[in-house]
Amino acid sequence: MALRTRWFLLLLLWCCVRTCLSQNNCASDRGLTGTETVDGVCVTSQAKNILTSRLTTVFIPVIYIVVFAVGLPANALAIWVFLFRTKKKHPSSIFMANLALSDLLFVIWVPLKIAYHFNGNNWIYGEGLCKVLVAFFYGNMYSSISFIACMSVQRYRAVVHPLSTQHRSNCIAVSVSIVIWVVVWLLTIPLYLYDQQVRVLNLEILTCHDVTKPSQKEIAAGYFLTMGTVGFVVPTVVCVVSYVLMLKSLRNEMEDATITKRRQKAVVLIVTVLVMFLLCFTPSNIMLLVHYILLLGEADNNLYGFYITALCLASLNSCIDPFVYYFISEDFRDHVKNTFLCRSERTVERMRVSFSALKYSKKSNTYTSDSGNTQSTQC
Numbered sequence: 001m002a003l004r005t006r007w008f009l010l011l012l013l014w015c016c017v018r019t020c021l022s023q024n025n026c027a028s029d030r031g032l033t034g035t036e037t038v039d040g041v042c043v044t045s046q047a048k049n050i051l052t053s054r055l056t057t058v059f060i061p062v063i064y065i066v067v068f069a070v071g072l073p074a075n076a077l078a079i080w081v082f083l084f085r086t087k088k089k090h091p092s093s094i095f096m097a098n099l100a101l102s103d104l105l106f107v108i109w110v111p112l113k114i115a116y117h118f119n120g121n122n123w124i125y126g127e128g129l130c131k132v133l134v135a136f137f138y139g140n141m142y143s144s145i146s147f148i149a150c151m152s153v154q155r156y157r158a159v160v161h162p163l164s165t166q167h168r169s170n171c172i173a174v175s176v177s178i179v180i181w182v183v184v185w186l187l188t189i190p191l192y193l194y195d196q197q198v199r200v201l202n203l204e205i206l207t208c209h210d211v212t213k214p215s216q217k218e219i220a221a222g223y224f225l226t227m228g229t230v231g232f233v234v235p236t237v238v239c240v241v242s243y244v245l246m247l248k249s250l251r252n253e254m255e256d257a258t259i260t261k262r263r264q265k266a267v268v269l270i271v272t273v274l275v276m277f278l279l280c281f282t283p284s285n286i287m288l289l290v291h292y293i294l295l296l297g298e299a300d301n302n303l304y305g306f307y308i309t310a311l312c313l314a315s316l317n318s319c320i321d322p323f324v325y326y327f328i329s330e331d332f333r334d335h336v337k338n339t340f341l342c343r344s345e346r347t348v349e350r351m352r353v354s355f356s357a358l359k360y361s362k363k364s365n366t367y368t369s370d371s372g373n374t375q376s377t378q379c
Contacts (some may be wrong), residue, residue, distance in 0.1 A: 036214045039200030040315055043211060048203060048306050051121045051210065054177055060312045064110050068279055070151065071319035072109040075100045078322045087209070089171035093156045098177045099147040103318040106140035108126035109133050110315075125348050127197040130208040134196050135188040137315075141281070142231035143184045146316060149235035152242040160249045189229075189270040190223050197327035212295070221296040224288055236277075272324055284314035 037040045043051070050056060082097035112133055114122050123130055198211040212220050291307040304334070 026253045037201070039202045041213055042201045043203070047304065048200075051200070051203060051205070051207065053305075055305060056121055056210075056308065057117055061114045063312050064114045064315065065116070067315050067319050068110040068114065069106055071103060071110075071322075074319055074322035075104040075107060077106060089170055089174070091169045092151060092158070093153045094173040094177060095147050095154060098180070099144060099151075099321055102140050102147065103144040106315070107137055107318055109136050112344075113137075114293070120205060121207055121210060122205040123197055124206070126194070130197045131192045134209045135185075135191045137228055137311075138191065138227070139184050139188045140318070141284075141314065142187070142227065143180060144321075145232060145235045145277070145281055146180045146184065147177070149238045150180070152239040152274065153255065156246050157241040159246050181202065187227065190219075194219050217295060221292040225296075226318055228289045228292075230283050232281065236282075237279060238243070239274055276320055276324060280314050280317035285308040287311075 023342040046055040078100040079097060082093055082100065083214065085242075109132070114127060116125075150173075154169075156171075192218045195213060196209045198207050198213055200207055200211055220242065291303055294303060
């Protein structure tokens with residue numbers, strides 16, 4: 001009898017605890033999402049620690065400050081050069097210009113993300129702006145990956161099939177770029193169809209994309225698992241295959257030193273872009289896939305801290321791209337220098353014609369015109 005009474009009291013106590021927890025809108029659950037109520041979500045202690053840690057409130061916003069401070073002027077300058085200083089358009093420059101535009105469209109929204117993290121991961125700008133920010137973030141990631149894959153294919157064609165028609169190649173590059181923009185932004189539409197802004201009850205904050213409601217967990221996981229596979233795995237295979245085939249083609253032509261030297265300069269760009277691609281996008285997309293698989297399986301630890309850190313570091317790609325153009329492309333370097341020196345296209349062309357009409361003598365360090373006049377130089 002005493003044993004029955006004891007079990008009855010324990011059962012009654014458990015029911016009281018469950019009732020109190022339900023009334024306080026706070027209960028423990030597995031995974032980052034926590035427990036959903038009418039008023040919001042009560043996250044687990046692990047998620048609570050991440051949302052209040054210095055990782056998300058100090059380190060990540062500092063990285064975004066660097067991205068904004070470097071990426072905004074650098075990408076704006078890159079677009080200026082591609083649009084107004086580059087007269088001879090070729091497929092690679094078309095894809096580079098689109099890549100710079102994609103980076104710029106992301107960077108202009110970064111100040112909102114900086115303010116959000118410095119404010120303790122508390123979003124105060126409304127559900128609409130939160131959805132726009134998330135859509136631009138992932139839209140930039142997957143459009144950048146797509147344009148980098150296109151640049152890899154174009155560089156492969158330039159090495160293996162250098163005699164292809166320039167006009168036709170430009171038309172194809174423009175058409176492919178338009179298709180990428182349309183497809184990527186259509187694929188971001190689902191991000192507007194479920195809640196990105198979620199109220200965290202036990203922190204009294206509004207998060208933007210950091211917390212997923214349990215009722216929408218399957219939608220979010222299904223979407224990002226699909227995007228991670230189609231938007232990352234497929235372009236990665238394209239980049240690697242293009243790179244391997246390019247190396248194979250160059251190896252078969254190593255007998256001609258002149259051709260090899262000229263074509264190796266074309267390979268430098270894709271090698272650099274491929275390394276940047278792997279460093280920036282591989283960790284973030286692998287962690288994205290792992291995070292949502294664990295979240296969907298209600299794992300105790302879904303590695304959310306590693307996931308958002310990898311996504312933050314992936315945004316560094318937006319300020320690295322312009323420097324890749326600068327150091328790899330000689331034409332781009334010349335255009336940038338002439339822009340900073342305020343030289344117009346007419347002045348640059350006049351200087352080019354003037355120097356091309358002179359014969360340079362290494363012995364006397366002078367330029368000599370066809371008429372026999374000699375001009376000294378300080379070069």
